[in-house]
Amino acid sequence: MQPDAQLDRVFVALADGARRAMIDQLSKGPASVSDLARPLQIALPSALKHLALLEAGGFVRSDKAGRVRTYRIAHDAFSGLEEWVSQRKTQWNRQFDHLAKYLGEDE
């Protein structure tokens, strides 16, 4: 079970088209801030803000070589999201199983 605040960060990171576009671009390979800002036609400070939210949500990692910081997709980028969805679906299927059992008993 993930803490609530971390789940907030996961979903906040995804709740913006520019940030989802960055995830799509990084899924194809590592990129610099300017590589990521260019297709979105946004300024570097704005791109850096988006990237900070993506890092907080666990979707991207970055490292600096000399003066260049390179961003890449985190290898476990979608694990938090998938864990949350699968927990919900388990709970939900259980509810349907109870209902099916109840309807079966009623026949």
Added chain:
Amino acid sequence: MQPDAQLDRVFVALADGARRAMIDQLSKGPASVSDLARPLQIALPSALKHLALLEAGGFVRSDKAGRVRTYRIAHDAFSGLEEWVSQRKTQWNRQFDHLAKYLGEDE
């Protein structure tokens, strides 16, 4: 492919602990606004605002019988989210396949 604005609504709906708690409660069965507001200790107008965002994101449906509006989880609640994640993962695995092929050729 889902339009960007609808994906915004999906993730905005999930980016709040109170709304995720409502999804959890509704996964166990239908509930009224007051049923949903009580465990969260929030006022009805605030609960209604959360529910409007959950409906916009496609997670809950509601219907009115007489004066009582009942909320239930949408049967396809997670389909938008799962579709988006699986598209990303397909793209990403393709990237790893290319890398594996490249490394293979290099041997």
